[in-house]
Amino acid sequence: MEKLTHLFSPITIGNVSIRNRIVQSAHITGFAENGLFSDRHVRYYEARAKGGIGLIITEAVVTSPASGLNPRVVSEGWHNEMIPRFQRVTDAIHAHGAKAFCQLAHGGSIGSSFFNWRHVESSSAIPSPGMGEVPVALDEKGIRRVIQDHVDLALRAKEGGYDGIELHFGHGYLHQQFLSPLTNVREDEYGGDLENRMRFTMEIIDAVRKAVGDDFVVGLRSSSDELIPGGFTLEDAKQFIPLWEATGKIDYLNITVAACTTMTYAIPPMMVPPRPFVYCAAEIRQHVDIPVFAVIRINDPVMANEIVKNGEADMVIMTRANICDPELSNKAKEGRFDEIRQCIACNEGCWERLLTHQEGITCMQNPEAGREDSFKILPTQQPKKVMVVGGGCAGMKAATIAKQRGHQVSLYEKADELGGAIMIAANAPSRQELSQAVRYLTHEVQRLGVDVHLGKAVSTEMVLAENPDVLIVATGATAISDPNPRMVGPQAAMDIEPGAHVVTAEDVLSGKVETGQEVIIADKQHYIKGLMTAEFLADQGKTVSLVMPPSVRYVTPNPYDMDHITLGVQMFNLKTKKVRLIADKAVKKGLQGKVVLQDIFTEEQEELAADTLVLSYWRQSDRKLYEELQGKVKEIYCVGDALSPRRLINAIYEGYTVAAKI
């Protein structure tokens, strides 16, 4: 058994000793109540501290009202009522042996008057690209006030039981807006040369350190590469970051990347390789003497151990990894690596819910995340004979949770291996990590001793002969290959001429078909399938045109209802790979050698040459078993795509919730 001695060696930062090198960094959760920490925060952090993590940096708390956004999403630090709420959080974290730092933040021009009707403030009156609202440039009085806000919040954090604070000077927020010449065009002593541009942050460091004293950790988070044209690079960061260290008032450095428009790389989706920016922390570490934290898409404790062992960083931040599996640290320490449910950076449960929909976070693989109070696996009082039909993720989740609760569970899968439809999606470029969800569930199935029957298609007769107490139908869905009006409705229907080469996206991704050179993808679903199929074919050297679905909402031109971060990166990929994107049109006819497109507004038609038409519709539930056995089994449930074809997050959620209550 491999022992991760470096990852689990303790470290002292300032005056705080931390039991291991694993950190969860500050990430907004959407659990706030009127801008204040809530019980949901307490339960969430408690679970991770109990899971063995060394250090938790709780979510960003903004220092000033101008930085307030949705009070359910962004916690507000100027209320004294935060102090007892801080105390409940820090007590819970400390009770399980972990340490707690509070992050102080201020978005600056990355803000909006939408929620609290206040104007936005920044270094200069330059709106941040993408947010659009013109800020008020802080005057001398405003700067004094913002610095005082930092001091006040730092003192509240100290009084609330934190072991230290982290000053968030990165991610393109207010402090980086002063630092960067792209956003700071001031002509007073806070703008101009580097010393002037750093003055604001230096004054904050001085004031905060003076207020909290020497016996309290003050850390600093900074971007090391803005990743934008004309922005600062790692070479620049190697010059200015050590200047903060040289004040002698900072106890550690948390090194990240990005400015406002490139934040997609700071919380990157699956298609960004793991640990992409650890080199930034490693290089900064060679120039400073205080501990350095590495972050971004580090999901594997063995990888984290290597980072510490190689001297790349002193602490390793594994945030989403801990959302997905709060017990990660305990499992890694005990060498139970295969039992770790590894984050795959799908962003569906966390960032998509929070950033796109302003909802509290959960996790695609871990329905308990964010619901620690209400979602618990309790042993059953009445063990039942449970039959689960379908060995995809919904079926496996149901089977494993039911078994864990003490039921007698058998799982049937008609294919020769477990996994289900997500394994088709896992063929898409950079989506292989989807199979990690399958790996974990398969391991749990084996670990828990679920009775598995592979290569077994289940009929109604078989079910009746088995006579289970509970039947859970998780038979999934299939691709729609015939786009006739009875199947897909008149609006989405297409006429297919005999002899036209028409295939499904599923067939393409499974490698079952070979397309011609000119490919048109008719994308009728609003999730990721068409985008991934387009990239898959472009990688094969095909000339690909993607006919995008119509916009989801009347007022937005965005046709895809998915995680914005994944969408952003995927659009970058499609652009780089020269996929042609066609908007506001629909494929009406698939003919030999061409397709007919119709404009969704003007109804004008045009022909496009195509060797192959790829259909990317939604899917069709396979509910036969469920419908036939209604009323014939004591308890019958339908979960996942068999109920309605949706996403993996729904499949796992339903498998969990059904099994948790039977």
Added chain:
Amino acid sequence: MRFTTFSAFDPAGGKLSEDGRIFMPNPCDESAVEAALRLRDESGKGQVTIVNLGPHRTESTLRWCLAMGADRVIHLESAAASEMPPWTVARLLVLAISGLNFDLILTGRASLDRGSSQVGTFIAELMGLPVVTAVARIELNARRSEAVVERVLERGDRERAVCPIPAVFTTDRALGRPRYPTLPGRATARRAKIEKIRPEAVASMKEVMAEPLAMDRVGLAPPKIRPKKILAPDSGLSAADRIKFIMSGGMGQTSGSKVKGDPKKMARAVFEFLKENKFIASDEFQERIDGL
């Protein structure tokens, strides 16, 4: 400023660990011995005396020096020797040689353990002698009143200096490989007597060892591990290129042309490629290809 790399650090004791180390003569000191022997042999007269402060185990090195041809060896034997700071080492050595007659004091430029490079210079200071460090070549004049020396600078540069004798020179290994002792030499050395002084038993030396130092050692710590070469995009690339580098995991896209089709078509295409890139002469095989 960052110093040194040794693997012999024992974090528990905060000092250099001697466990598992193989002890060898310091090549710089060996070059000092060699320099002394050469000067004696070239001039045909003189005596080479070796003085060492060290624990018992250095005796084998001292016998090796005798085998090389040294005339006399004085061993200040002390188990505490490896923990003594350079100033103390220098003072003890000076006490040991104060009665001796000499033209030159030679010592290695730096030791292998802490490598402070201070002992030779301290000796010169204590004895009021001129000192030249990092010497790679010594030419004494006939009267032995002065020497022309070459010093090792960085990157292969040398500096020449003239120094009056008597003096202290610290030697660099560039001075030359120490001679290999002869078999008879080694036999004699085995039987020879090494003069021993125990510093703890000599009042003046004991006093020196008990003196508090004007300098405090604040700490001894191993160097920060330099990470292995990590894949990183060049900061000079454009932002988009840096992002592409990260997204590709550092692998470049190799663009190649794929040829598909029947074997004859593929053969022709490959042939054209070979011709274009001058792997074959343009008229070689042309007839055969045209015949396809």
